[in-house]
Amino acid sequence: MKKTLLFPLAFIAIFILIVSSACNLPFGGGKSATEEPKVVVVTATPETVNKVVTAEPTAEVTEAVATEDTSSTEAQAYYLEEFDGDLSNFTYDVFNFGSGSSDEATINAEDGALKFVNNGQDLYTYVYYEPYTYTDVRIDIEAENLATNDNSITLFCRYDGDLGWYEYNIDNDGEWTLYYYDNVVAQKYVQLYDGGSTAIHMGRDTNTYTMICQGQEMSLYINGEFTHSFSHKDLKEGQVGFGVSSYDSYPVRVNVNWFEISEP
Numbered sequence: 001m002k003k004t005l006l007f008p009l010a011f012i013a014i015f016i017l018i019v020s021s022a023c024n025l026p027f028g029g030g031k032s033a034t035e036e037p038k039v040v041v042v043t044a045t046p047e048t049v050n051k052v053v054t055a056e057p058t059a060e061v062t063e064a065v066a067t068e069d070t071s072s073t074e075a076q077a078y079y080l081e082e083f084d085g086d087l088s089n090f091t092y093d094v095f096n097f098g099s100g101s102s103d104e105a106t107i108n109a110e111d112g113a114l115k116f117v118n119n120g121q122d123l124y125t126y127v128y129y130e131p132y133t134y135t136d137v138r139i140d141i142e143a144e145n146l147a148t149n150d151n152s153i154t155l156f157c158r159y160d161g162d163l164g165w166y167e168y169n170i171d172n173d174g175e176w177t178l179y180y181y182d183n184v185v186a187q188k189y190v191q192l193y194d195g196g197s198t199a200i201h202m203g204r205d206t207n208t209y210t211m212i213c214q215g216q217e218m219s220l221y222i223n224g225e226f227t228h229s230f231s232h233k234d235l236k237e238g239q240v241g242f243g244v245s246s247y248d249s250y251p252v253r254v255n256v257n258w259f260e261i262s263e264p
Contacts, residue, residue, distance in 0.1 A: 141209050155241075192230055
């Protein structure tokens with residue numbers, strides 16, 4: 001189950017997954033089967049403790065039309081989140097793939113930023129935008145690294161608890177990787193591509209990352225510079241979100257200053 005982020009946040013009692021490697025993990029997090037998000041269709045036509053962060057289009061792959069749900073009138077399909085208000089539309093999971101505890105990962109909405117602290121090895125945090133699922137979508141994030149260089153920022157799209165999702169992991173040391181979590185056949189992370197970029201501001205610095213999912217193509221931009229695109233046909237729609245991961249060195253301290261969902 002996903003956790004709900006409370007604003008201001010004082011948490012994390014989180015489900016612990018201990019596996020030797022992320023590539024061999026069974027699917028752990030994800031959306032409750034009883035919860036149905038609104039679907040944004042483009043005209044063309046993981047188990048944890050639940051917490052909330054407080055503080056989709058159909059025609060020819062170009063125009064987007066969001067279906068409205070009167071039970072959540074404040075939720076927007078496309079908007080800029082600056083983490084200075086109500087964050088109840090966001091939930092999160094923390095996966096522990098190391099020898100420590102998931103309690104060593106915290107997220108706090110404070111001073112207009114979502115502040116991540118991973119004080120242990122191999123802690124992966126995923127934050128989901130719950131109200132909508134999307135077919136074609138663009139997501140942007142600004143992340144400020146405040147501690148060790150050994151960390152990743154994650155952007156993901158087409159998240160479906162039954163099928164899987166696509167994600168770009170951008171390492172603060174200049175490398176990036178595109179993964180497909182296949183929850184149907186492989187039931188693990190499948191690496192689709194990797195590479196490096198001189199556009200990444202390494203060390204204690206701020207970066208802007210963009211992921212575009214359009215048709216069968218996923219694209220990555222780093223600080224406004226086109227970096228990579230890749231085609232894959234398995235997943236058609238799902239939720240979007242972002243995350244922060246720690247590896248061998250910690251603490252990892254990252255402030256996410258804003259997150260934007262828009263049409264591609």
